[in-house]
Amino acid sequence: MPRCGACIVEPPHWDIALAAVPYAYPWSRLVADFKFKQHPAWAQTMATLMRSTPWVEPALEAAHLVLPLPLSAQRLQTRGFNQALELARHLGPGKINTELLLRVRDTPPQSSLPRHQRLRSVQGAFAVEPLRANALSGRRVVLVDDVMTSGASLHAASTALRSAGVQHITVLVFARTE
Numbered sequence: 655m656p657r658c659g660a661c662i663v664e665p666p667h668w669d670i671a672l673a674a675v676p677y678a679y680p681w682s683r684l685v686a687d688f689k690f691k692q693h694p695a696w697a698q699t700m701a702t703l704m705r706s707t708p709w710v711e712p713a714l715e716a717a718h719l720v721l722p723l724p725l726s727a728q729r730l731q732t733r734g735f736n737q738a739l740e741l742a743r744h745l746g747p748g749k750i751n752t753e754l755l756l757r758v759r760d761t762p763p764q765s766s767l768p769r770h771q772r773l774r775s776v777q778g779a780f781a782v783e784p785l786r787a788n789a790l791s792g793r794r795v796v797l798v799d800d801v802m803t804s805g806a807s808l809h810a811a812s813t814a815l816r817s818a819g820v821q822h823i824t825v826l827v828f829a830r831t832e
Contacts, residue, residue, distance in 0.1 A: 725738075737800045
């Protein structure tokens with residue numbers, strides 16, 4: 655599988671990343687409206703597109719857990735909903751857990767930062783609930799978010815999951831920067 659230069663220098667901690675659409679017009683506009691103009695009901699249609707992406711169904715079937723990328727309490731209060739959780743509800747009913755992967759620190763919006771600052775700003779922003787970490791050991795996880803641009807947040811979350819002993823991580827996003 656081809657990798658970008660940044661991924662060759664510092665490989666991500668996930669095993670595979672899957673995306674339904676490129677993060678470009680018109681999809682980038684749809685993602686922005688979904689999350690910033692409070693359209694959580696769009697998650698069902700977006701999840702349907704994600705499920706129709708090659709390798710997504712087998713990844714969801716093989717997963718023990720589907721984990722939405724958590725938002726900080728501040729961001730959740732501002733936005734009113736977690737877009738990753740809304741997608742996960744339609745992708746992995748019965749496998750979702752929102753109590754294992756935690757956002758322990760608020761970070762600035764990633765869209766305003768260059769890649770190297772994004773990577774630095776999210777270091778340590780995620781942790782696994784210490785009293786439940788054993789629930790992740792040896793498991794296969796699908797980590798869900800709406801969009802991957804630099805991959806910094808997903809990399810930081812995957813780092814926390816790997817440290818808890820997760821065996822396999824599939825990152826699943828609606829849109830991804832090419």
